[in-house]
Amino acid sequence: MARSRDRRPGYSRRAQYGIFTGYVIAILGVVAGLAVLAVSLINPDAFSFARSAAAELARPVGRAGAESRFAGQGVFAAIGAYFKAGQQNAELRREVEAARANAVSMQALEDENRRLKALLGIIDPARKPVATAHLIGSTGSSTRRYAVIDAGSTHGIVPGQPVRAAGGLIGRVIEAGPRTARVLLVTDPDNVVPVRRASDGLSAFVQGASDGRIDIRLINMGVNPLKKGDVFVTSGSGGLYPPGIPVAVATTPHRDGATGHLSADPADNVYVVVEQAFSAQARADLERMIEEGAKTAAEEP
Amino acid sequence: MIFDRFVASPEELVRKRINRAPLPALAFGLPWITIMLASMASFSPVIASAPVLPPLAYMMLLAWRTMRPGILPLWAGLPLGFFDDLYSGQTFGSGIVLWSATMLAMEVIDERFLWRGFVQDWLAASGLITIYLVLCAILSGLATGYPLPLVIGPQLLLSLALYPAVTSIVALLDRIRLLPLKRL
Secondary structure (H helix, E strand, C coil), X not given: CCCCHHHCCCCCHHHHHHHHHHHHHHHHHHHHHHHHHHHHHHCCCCCHHHHHHHHHHHHHHHHHHHHHHHHHHHHHHHHHHHHCHHHHHHHHHHHHHHHHHHHHHHHHHHHHHHHHHHHHCCCCCCCCCCEEEEEEEECCCCCCCEEEECCCHXXXXXXXXXXXXXXXXXXXXXXXXXXXXXXXXXXXXXXXEEEEECCCXXXXXXXXXXXXXXXXXXXXXXXXXXXXXXXEEECCCCCCCCCCCEEEEEEEEECCEEEEEECCCHHHCCEEEECCCCCHHHHHHHHHHHHHCHHHHHHCC | CCHHHHCCCHHHHCCCCCXXXXXXXXXXXXXXXXXXXHHHHHHCCCCCCCCCCCCHHHHHHHHHHHHCCCCCCXXXXXXXXXXXXXXXXXXXXXXXXXXXXXXXXXXXXXXXXXXXXHHHHHHHHHHHHHHHHHHHHHHHHHHHCCCCCCCCHHHHHHHHHHHHHHHHHHHHHHHHHCCCCEXX
């Protein structure tokens, strides 16, 4: 196609200046962008106010989206159920029988656990969730993995609190606006979660690989004892995540760890629960950090 | 035919054409609004645990820029990139830099390759989208301090394949943009 008319100013001074100014602003844009980029690389929280404001603006859209996602899942599940009804019925019957047997032994174990705890004088603190929220958005086209929930500091949410769904850990809050909060998902490479193997307490940590899976790395190197199907739960060390929340299932063991998939995929969960940071020490630290301002929070590992 | 009523082109929706002109707000605002709405696609019902969605807003920008070279000013990358940064989750500022640089790059492409067909446009867009996604991944890798593996492969292929679809959406929007709604 031919060159557009507004790029051929001819002898018009006004048009020439217009094009020149356009170039100047565009180049200034690159320079300003580089400056902003440098600032936000050094201090990631520098522009959190703008992001929170933007999330507040998009909150109604996200809520409508969350509702429709929930409804859509229901419709597809209902249609799918018709096709698999017979087979599913037989499978469920078998599973119920197995579960019944398990439940009896669980009951016994629970009794034993209670007795032992009473013996040691351990009291489980009752953990009350801070808020229940919808997942209303996520950064679907970025390699950074964030999600947005529709509850914020007015509901008592502060950065650092763990976020979980029924099936397991989702992530932790990193920015809280008035009525929305930004959650760093477990699949983000910046999110490191201390975990232990559910069966024997082997300690490891989980780091996001940003492609929907996660890396499980052992703390004690040596012969890799991981097997496919190992379940990892939070260990509670570090004080941020409460112990015992399922995080990941190992799928392919490799030399010094394993690749795994999440036990609670944010794509399947509409409702999430924001909990208190686990230990009183961590809670106090978080509060102190908020008081001292964003500068300290940025240096937090 | 009955179906004609449902598949009427935007032009056929407006009966009177004489003595009418496009609404200025629509004619100049629609590219901005659609690109900004595409930036807000992260608030769609899809909650992704991996980067799978193509960078719709960026593709929309390229499509508008190639279809109507004069309608977005040269500096449009600055405000639109800023808006995209608010929602994209990338390190703040990467949108401003990359979108501004894209507008400049498109200007150079316009200068060098004056006569282009759709295939050449697609090639140019493919090159720009590839550079954009790789730089975005590198920048967020810098921010996390963790070398990101090549997770953008599927997303990149999807974006390149979807670009013609985005251009046809933009073509439809362009016809809506020029609907003669204002009475002269």
